[in-house]
Amino acid sequence: MSVLGDRKRAYLNAEGADRPLRSPVPAATLERARHHRKGRLLAEMARHDCGAILLYDPVNVRYALDIQNMNVWLLHNASRYALIFADGTAFAFEYRGSEHMVRHLSTVTEVRPAIGWYYFAAAEYAASNCARWADEIESLLRQHGGGNRRLAVDKLEPMGVDALRQRGLTLVEGQEICEQARAIKSADEIALMRWTIRVAEAGIARMAAASEAGRTEQEIWAELAFENTRSGGEWLETRLLTCGQRTNPWFAECSDYVCQEGELIAFDTDMIGPYGYCADLSRSWTVGGTPFTNVQRTLYATALEQIHHNLALVKPGVSFAEFNERSWRIPERYLARRYSVAAHGVGMADEWPAIPLHPDFLRPRAGAFQPGMTLCVESLIGEEGGPCCVKLETQVLVTETGCERLDSFPWEEV
Numbered sequence: 001m002s003v004l005g006d007r008k009r010a011y012l013n014a015e016g017a018d019r020p021l022r023s024p025v026p027a028a029t030l031e032r033a034r035h036h037r038k039g040r041l042l043a044e045m046a047r048h049d050c051g052a053i054l055l056y057d058p059v060n061v062r063y064a065l066d067i068q069n070m071n072v073w074l075l076h077n078a079s080r081y082a083l084i085f086a087d088g089t090a091f092a093f094e095y096r097g098s099e100h101m102v103r104h105l106s107t108v109t110e111v112r113p114a115i116g117w118y119y120f121a122a123a124e125y126a127a128s129n130c131a132r133w134a135d136e137i138e139s140l141l142r143q144h145g146g147g148n149r150r151l152a153v154d155k156l157e158p159m160g161v162d163a164l165r166q167r168g169l170t171l172v173e174g175q176e177i178c179e180q181a182r183a184i185k186s187a188d189e190i191a192l193m194r195w196t197i198r199v200a201e202a203g204i205a206r207m208a209a210a211s212e213a214g215r216t217e218q219e220i221w222a223e224l225a226f227e228n229t230r231s232g233g234e235w236l237e238t239r240l241l242t243c244g245q246r247t248n249p250w251f252a253e254c255s256d257y258v259c260q261e262g263e264l265i266a267f268d269t270d271m272i273g274p275y276g277y278c279a280d281l282s283r284s285w286t287v288g289g290t291p292f293t294n295v296q297r298t299l300y301a302t303a304l305e306q307i308h309h310n311l312a313l314v315k316p317g318v319s320f321a322e323f324n325e326r327s328w329r330i331p332e333r334y335l336a337r338r339y340s341v342a343a344h345g346v347g348m349a350d351e352w353p354a355i356p357l358h359p360d361f362l363r364p365r366a367g368a369f370q371p372g373m374t375l376c377v378e379s380l381i382g383e384e385g386g387p388c389c390v391k392l393e394t395q396v397l398v399t400e401t402g403c404e405r406l407d408s409f410p411w412e413e414v
Helices: 026-048 056-067 120-142 158-166 176-184 185-211 217-230 294-311 320-326 331-338
Strands: 052-055 081-085 090-094 110-113 149-154 170-173 240-243 264-268 282-286 339-345 350-355 372-382 387-400 403-407
Touching: 026 052, 026 056, 026 081, 026 176, 026 185, 052 056, 052 120, 052 176, 056 090, 056 176, 081 120, 081 170, 120 158, 149 158, 149 176, 158 170, 170 176, 176 350, 185 217, 217 240, 217 264, 217 372, 264 387, 282 294, 294 372, 294 387, 320 339, 331 372
Parallel strands: 052 149, 090 110, 149 170
Antiparallel strands: 052 081, 081 090, 240 264, 264 282, 282 387, 339 350, 339 372, 372 387, 387 403
């Protein structure tokens, strides 16, 4: 018995299971989104009085300039960085041999080979490479910084921090600048995000169709990776799909466990899809589409209650503190298995803000919901020692009057 009913079948690729989804988003939409994002970053740099920002985090580089090649590898190999000046001049320092992957971008002024000084690339030459790297950064700041020696940096190892400071530069925390810039999306960005969610929901439908007894967790999870990859997506940040008792406690990743008829399956997509945008969605259902047991039904209905209650609070102008005060209160018996956040920002990955669940909201959190923010509202419900946990999550856009759900893959009927 399949869990893929008519309501879910509609999310499969209408062109057929043997074909990828083809994006309908015009090239002009992507180009406008690129320049909007770069403009947001420049505005935040000006607010922090920085002459330039040095970016190493591939997600920040993607946001600022839309450079996308080999991003997962570059998460742990510092072979790409970008230096962006307050006037918009942008230098892309690329892994040697891949410069041609960047030159077409209108966001980039000049492409140069990166100087690698992390140990894997440089070994005993790390210190001398770092000195050459710092000399080049400082020289460019003298040429293009307008006399401003304040350099924002998102992520940098100690040797690089020391080298830049030795050259008289004042370093500024750059991750705050990036997160604040990324928090508000344009209409073009939302169009790109909607397409990523469409691809994710096609993958979720494939997972639902594969949720049969005798399949391993990994087999079911692979359906999402397959749809994402063939339809132009990029990577999955986690592998959070588990079945039965392995859902409790949460945060185990998928394994070769063979799912049994009637067990609960729960997952969290954490999918970086087409155009680099994230679809962060969670659903739970039973293997084989069997009716919920009384325990499963109670957990699911409770999780859905939390989602709906907290969604109703997401409105422009509502502070994070006010959201916390009015948020759904988790019953005592579920506290031990509670999730870490009630809501968080989402864009090209999980983003600011992260709003803890009410028992963990122990310090004041500055900020409020604003139109153009995109958020994920989450729930994890289960009892310590219980047979399973239910995981639910939806992705929303804060509008001028409230919020709009961006995903629509159906909840289970309880």
